Amino acid sequence: MRYVDIGDLRLDDGWPALAETACRDVIENGASIASHDDLWRDTKKRLGALLHDKCWFCETPVDRSDNAVDHFRPKGRVADALQEHNGYRWLSFESRNFRFACTFCNSRRVDIENGTAGGKADRFPLVDEGARVYAVDPAVIDYDDLIATVEAETPAILDPCDPDDWLLLGCKRENGKPCATSSEPAAIRRVEQSIEVYHLDYEPTCKRRHTVAGQLLEKVREAKKAFLEIDEADLKTTRRFKQLFVEIHRMIKMKAPFSGEMHFLLQGQRSPDHPWIENVLSAGG
Numbered sequence: 362m363r364y365v366d367i368g369d370l371r372l373d374d375g376w377p378a379l380a381e382t383a384c385r386d387v388i389e390n391g392a393s394i395a396s397h398d399d400l401w402r403d404t405k406k407r408l409g410a411l412l413h414d415k416c417w418f419c420e421t422p423v424d425r426s427d428n429a430v431d432h433f434r435p436k437g438r439v440a441d442a443l444q445e446h447n448g449y450r451w452l453s454f455e456s457r458n459f460r461f462a463c464t465f466c467n468s469r470r471v472d473i474e475n476g477t478a479g480g481k482a483d484r485f486p487l488v489d490e491g492a493r494v495y496a497v498d499p500a501v502i503d504y505d506d507l508i509a510t511v512e513a514e515t516p517a518i519l520d521p522c523d524p525d526d527w528l529l530l531g532c533k534r535e536n537g538k539p540c541a542t543s544s545e546p547a548a549i550r551r552v553e554q555s556i557e558v559y560h561l562d563y564e565p566t567c568k569r570r571h572t573v574a575g576q577l578l579e580k581v582r583e584a585k586k587a588f589l590e591i592d593e594a595d596l597k598t599t600r601r602f603k604q605l606f607v608e609i610h611r612m613i614k615m616k617a618p619f620s621g622e623m624h625f626l627l628q629g630q631r632s633p634d635h636p637w638i639e640n641v642l643s644a645g646g
């Protein structure tokens with residue numbers, strides 16, 4: 362997972378007005394949300410571009426045929442609500458509620474062979490169910506106000522659009538399975554729920570993550586060796602080290618698959634003998 366600044370989303374000039382009209386039609390006239398679904402489908406390409414066409418939850422490349430626009434607060438119903446919840450209908454056309462997701466993170470699936478199940482679908486657990494918002498005043502159709510209605514809710518799952526959340530998710534070097542990066546109980550609970558809700562432990566994804574982790578750690582091993590062998594008289598080793606620095610940096614950049622988890626694994630490789638790792642981590646991109 363990586364932080365995605367949804368504020369970078371650029372929509373056509375007329376889009377907000379169309380979204381407001383659609384929202385009014387749904388809230389005031391009882392129109393079906395599906396009758397305006399072209400509105401969020403139109404945003405798919407631009408949402409994808411914010412993270413190089415990778416899923417915002419698991420960072421695997423998203424197939425173009427996927428139904429990739431996820432409503433973070435579900436628009437139809439909410440499986441986790443204690444009472445019957447008809448969905449956050451008032452946020453159906455609010456772009457700040459959109460996330461870009463692969464089929465495995467977004468749709469409910471059961472992997473019988475490997476014993477995992479997950480997929481977000483209509484899941485949206487909260488830390489405190491008592492704060493759940495069930496409806497809004499139909500007279501208030503101002504998006505900033507509508508967003509404000511749900512501010513008291515704390516999601517029990519990680520949100521790629523929260524700048525702190527992606528740092529809580531890592532993966533195990535030995536098998537690519539997702540894990541918490543913190544030992545703080547509340548953070549661990551949120552990570553565990555996210556793994557289940559987004560199906561982050563889907564075995565084929567873990568295998569791909571594991572392969573990339575192996576490549577990263579091999580490069581780090583070589584770079585550490587080269588770094589300790591650097592001799593100013595021997596330009597060959599210096600060049601070799603710099604090349605590895607660049608390759609390792611590429612693996613944690615925003616565009617790389619599983620870059621968030623690779624960032625976590627690289628953090629674990631820091632040591633006083635290898636100050637260059639901190640430089641890779643802070644090189645940005």
Ligand SMILES: [Zn+2]
Nearest residue numbers: 416419463466
């Ligand atoms: Zn995904």
